[in-house]
Amino acid sequence: MKILHTADWHIGQTFYQYDRTYEHQQFLHWLVNTIKEEDIELLIISGDVFDVANPSATSVKLFYTFLNNAVKAQPGLQIIVTAGNHDSAARLEAPKPLLESSDIHIVGVIERREDGTIDYDKLVIPVKDRKGGIALWCMAIPFLRMGDYPAVAESAALYADGVTALYREAYEYALTRQQPGQGIIAMAHLHTLDAELSDHDKTERLIMGGVELVPAHAFHENILYTALGHIHKAQRIGGKDNIRYSGSPLPMSFSEMNYRHQVVTFDITDGILSHVAMLEIPLTTALLRVPAKPQPIAAVLEALQALPASAAAIHTAPYLEVRVLLEGPEPALRHQVETALAGKHVRLARIDVRYPSADGGETEEATTGTEQLQELSPLDIFKKVYRKDYNNEAPEDLVKLFNQVLQDITTKEH
Numbered sequence: 001m002k003i004l005h006t007a008d009w010h011i012g013q014t015f016y017q018y019d020r021t022y023e024h025q026q027f028l029h030w031l032v033n034t035i036k037e038e039d040i041e042l043l044i045i046s047g048d049v050f051d052v053a054n055p056s057a058t059s060v061k062l063f064y065t066f067l068n069n070a071v072k073a074q075p076g077l078q079i080i081v082t083a084g085n086h087d088s089a090a091r092l093e094a095p096k097p098l099l100e101s102s103d104i105h106i107v108g109v110i111e112r113r114e115d116g117t118i119d120y121d122k123l124v125i126p127v128k129d130r131k132g133g134i135a136l137w138c139m140a141i142p143f144l145r146m147g148d149y150p151a152v153a154e155s156a157a158l159y160a161d162g163v164t165a166l167y168r169e170a171y172e173y174a175l176t177r178q179q180p181g182q183g184i185i186a187m188a189h190l191h192t193l194d195a196e197l198s199d200h201d202k203t204e205r206l207i208m209g210g211v212e213l214v215p216a217h218a219f220h221e222n223i224l225y226t227a228l229g230h231i232h233k234a235q236r237i238g239g240k241d242n243i244r245y246s247g248s249p250l251p252m253s254f255s256e257m258n259y260r261h262q263v264v265t266f267d268i269t270d271g272i273l274s275h276v277a278m279l280e281i282p283l284t285t286a287l288l289r290v291p292a293k294p295q296p297i298a299a300v301l302e303a304l305q306a307l308p309a310s311a312a313a314i315h316t317a318p319y320l321e322v323r324v325l326l327e328g329p330e331p332a333l334r335h336q337v338e339t340a341l342a343g344k345h346v347r348l349a350r351i352d353v354r355y356p357s358a359d360g361g362e363t364e365e366a367t368t369g370t371e372q373l374q375e376l377s378p379l380d381i382f383k384k385v386y387r388k389d390y391n392n393e394a395p396e397d398l399v400k401l402f403n404q405v406l407q408d409i410t411t412k413e414h
Contacts, residue, residue: 007229016349046229047084047189
């Protein structure tokens with residue numbers, strides 16, 4: 001049986017306010033063709049199908065059109081989808097009864113029996129081979145929120161220990177269903193302890209001070225493959241080829257310019273894992289940084305004016321990050337950049353402004369205590385903020401303007 005692992009599609013996401021529907025359409029079209037060409041029998045999607053809990057009608061249509069196209073292109077294809085932290089678990093599960101007739105299983109919520117125990121029968125899904133026999137069992141575990149996992153008494157890491165306990169119990173349940181020659185795989189949408197973060201991951205991870213990090217040993221060593229989602233950078237965990245993040249299919253930040261996005265395929269035959277491989281996803285929309293390193297504004301504008309003229313298909317134009325080195329504030333910067341880009345085949349996504357390091361002097365403290373703050377005048381605070389933001393002393397004309405505003409405010413208060 002050949003299986004394909006993917007995750008973190010984030011359908012409906014925008015890239016610096018630009019709609020990415022076309023990029024997602026191209027990825028899903030490629031995925032359907034890949035499923036057919038690679039003769040995939042099971043597709044597993046480990047969470048974050050959508051970017052928001054209440055996706056647009058266009059995003060929902062895109063997802064269900066893909067499911068329809070995939071099962072038509074590859075008769076007998078089985079699909080298992082779990083909810084991620086960006087998904088609405090209940091919304092994702094809503095069409096579950098209808099989809100199961102097409103061998104499409106969606107697991108969004110952790111259901112419990114009348115006695116309050118977790119119903120692992122709903123989380124452990126049988127996967128059949130082409131002869132109709134059960135080839136393996138899939139522990140399809142969605143993103144776990146507080147209350148979803150078992151309580152662990154006297155634990156210093158309630159989340160990590162609770163998640164570990166749930167995977168242990170799910171595996172023990174799968175063993176009661178397993179027959180000779182049948183394998184067990186797992187799906188998870190979580191942050192593992194050893195995961196390497198992308199720049200985009202760093203903006204939304206570690207929200208609980210690190211206590212949500214789940215160790216790789218949470219997944220039993222006899223689980224043939226653990227398909228991870230949540231971290232957007234493709235990687236193996238704990239040095240093991242069979243515990244992997246597939247990564248996101250689309251670039252999430254400009255730091256991914258030279259990064260190759262991928263899906264993972266692998267074989268399971270008679271309960272044995274083999275042929276783990278990464279398939280590179282074609283890039284629909286390029287990322288472009290001009291210049292390669294921050295330069296003074298004059299050099300930047302010259303480089304922008306040298307870019308090629310606009311082509312007809314604007315939805316394929318590269319996303320552009322402009323990198324500028326400034327000596328101080330430049331209020332007209334964006335206008336100058338946009339003027340230089342008029343008629344160019346790019347989409348301005350971001351202006352990355354840098355300032356030279358200050359020469360000499362002592363480094364300012366990172367924080368200022370309440371008592372210190374009370375001792376500082378408004379002008380002192382203004383100068384400290386300016387120095388921190390621009391690595392330079394505030395210009396005298398700006399200081400005069402600040403004092404004028406301060407005087408006006410003081411006069412009005414009295």
